[in-house]
């Protein structure tokens with residue numbers, strides 16, 4: 613077994629999953645999650661995100677490979693591994709007739725933790741659920757039920773928290789509360805792994821980003837590095853007079869936009885020579901004047917779409 617480093621709290625090696633249908637949902641995933649980080653796992657529908665999380669949380673059996681959670685093998689040492697992990701799943705599957713308090717308290721007991729009413733009270737208060745503690749789950753709104761899911765996941769004080777699509781379909785207030793909570797947990801040393809379709813969230817929240825596509829991790833990178841490496845910058849020039857077409861010889865990095873009222877030039881952030889000086893010189897030679905110019909960087913969303921597209925083209 614490879615050694616567990618101090619910095620990695622989850623160590624996934626050669627993980628594969630073939631469902632009974634014969635469908636291969638994971639094709640040899642290696643991934644180390646660092647202690648204390650927020651890791652965002654991105655991928656299109658059906659990429660294998662939930663399968664990966666479900667294996668780490670012991671809900672789905674892997675076909676091959678291994679996972680250590682804080683040094684505990686998730687199969688051989690399941691109880692110890694699982695007690696380190698909190699999971700906020702996509703769907704609520706809890707006893708509708710129980711009260712919020714009973715549900716959360718029971719969840720803590722499941723992991724063999726001694727009762728700790730003060731901790732549960734803090735969790736419920738942080739999630740604005742304290743005044744609902746005696747309500748039955750079925751009497752709660754959808755948003756409140758989502759809060760209960762989070763409270764359940766935190767009841768046993770896990771060191772690792774998985775959030776599977778935490779903000780899909782939730783209102784702005786809950787989303788805001790949730791990210792505040794995630795930040796607070798991280799400050800307390802909890803490692804957070806989240807899947808999301810809202811790429812701006814990953815951009816805001818994550819320290820590192822992993823992209824999974826067709827059961828393969830196609831990329832794992834520090835967010836800042838990823839944005840620098842793959843990001844393109846665009847320079848937009850608003851023209852004094854509209855152009856019908858770009859004169860020959862400007863290359864394909866220059867495009868006409870806004871009905872001929874603007875030129876957009878795309879360049880690599882990392883390139884030594886962006887070509888901007890030459891571009892401006894040539895525009896001047898052609899008598900093309902501009903009123904103003906501004907530059908923008910591509911968002912993580914654009915980077916993500918281009919990665920997934922590259923994968924699709926490579927397979928075609």
Ligand SMILES: Nc1ncnc2c1ncn2[C@@H]1O[C@H](COP(=O)(O)OP(=O)(O)OP(=O)(O)O)[C@@H](O)[C@H]1O
Nearest residue numbers: 631633635637655656657658659660661662663664
């Ligand atoms: N029990 C199952 N039996 C057969 N195939 C399954 C099963 N569960 C999932 N799959 C398939 O495995 C693939 C990966 O599913 P998974 O739920 O892990 O994807 P995901 O990345 O979480 O997608 P989404 O973003 O839609 O939640 C999908 O093609 C799905 O249809």
